[in-house]
Amino acid sequence: MKGKFITFEGIDGCGKTTQIKLLKEYLFKKGYNILVLREPGGTKVGEKIRDILLDKDNFIFPMTEMLLYASSRAQLVSEKIIPALQKGKIVIADRFVDSSYVYQGYARELGIETVKVVNEIATIGILPDITIYIDITPEEAMKRRGKREADRLEKESMEFHEKVREGYVKLIKQHPERFVIIDGMQEISKVHQCIITVIKKYL
Ligand SMILES: Nc1ncnc2c1ncn2[C@@H]1O[C@H](COP(=O)(O)OP(=O)(O)OP(=O)(O)O)[C@@H](O)[C@H]1O
Numbered sequence: 001m002k003g004k005f006i007t008f009e010g011i012d013g014c015g016k017t018t019q020i021k022l023l024k025e026y027l028f029k030k031g032y033n034i035l036v037l038r039e040p041g042g043t044k045v046g047e048k049i050r051d052i053l054l055d056k057d058n059f060i061f062p063m064t065e066m067l068l069y070a071s072s073r074a075q076l077v078s079e080k081i082i083p084a085l086q087k088g089k090i091v092i093a094d095r096f097v098d099s100s101y102v103y104q105g106y107a108r109e110l111g112i113e114t115v116k117v118v119n120e121i122a123t124i125g126i127l128p129d130i131t132i133y134i135d136i137t138p139e140e141a142m143k144r145r146g147k148r149e150a151d152r153l154e155k156e157s158m159e160f161h162e163k164v165r166e167g168y169v170k171l172i173k174q175h176p177e178r179f180v181i182i183d184g185m186q187e188i189s190k191v192h193q194c195i196i197t198v199i200k201k202y203l
Pocket residue numbers: 010011012013014015016017018019144145184185186187188191
């Protein structure tokens with residue numbers, strides 16, 4: 001496909017949304033045609049699934065959780081990602097399939113293989129060209145999330161977030177060709193500079 005598919009990954013509060021906004025502004029000024037999407041969500045149906053997933057009053061089994069994420073993703077791929085890439089756009093996604101490997105496969109212990117089988121069907125095998133992983137400690141992430149009210153996933157324990165980070169480290173070792181690790185402990189503008197340096201090489 002003509003376009004480029006960039007995804008952002010990392011633990012809750014690492015700075016994904018902040019950095020995507022800055023990257024979008026940067027690429028927009030350079031004249032690129034950009035589409036920013038978030039997961040779960042990004043489509044009308046997907047946003048409804050998002051509400052179910054993030055509602056802190058919902059008790060959701062790990063398998064249900066994984067399938068709901070995959071449903072939202074299937075909709076996003078067919079409705080938004082493929083058409084945009086065919087038009088030559090740069091698609092930037094706030095989380096994608098790697099989040100399922102790490103959160104549901106690893107941290108919730110459903111197993112990477114189960115997540116892989118479901119997600120290969122859901123995404124029709126589409127993978128990002130490049131995945132920016134913003135690395136920060138769970139302690140720093142908690143500080144940054146600060147006083148805002150925690151959603152269902154953010155209410156998880158520090159050990160859970162530690163396990164998610166561990167999951168990312170393992171996943172990145174398996175796919176070094178696609179991942180770029182960015183030190184997210186730096187100030188916002190420095191993180192942005194690092195990301196631009198990387199993205200420039202790919203476009
Ligand atoms: N490098 C940074 N240094 C200090 N604070 C930061 C940095 N990056 C982001 N923040 C702040 O941390 C908070 C969380 O950032 P942001 O919402 O971008 O993270 P996120 O990865 O999108 O989180 P979530 O996974 O919950 O959506 C925000 O208040 C943001 O302003």
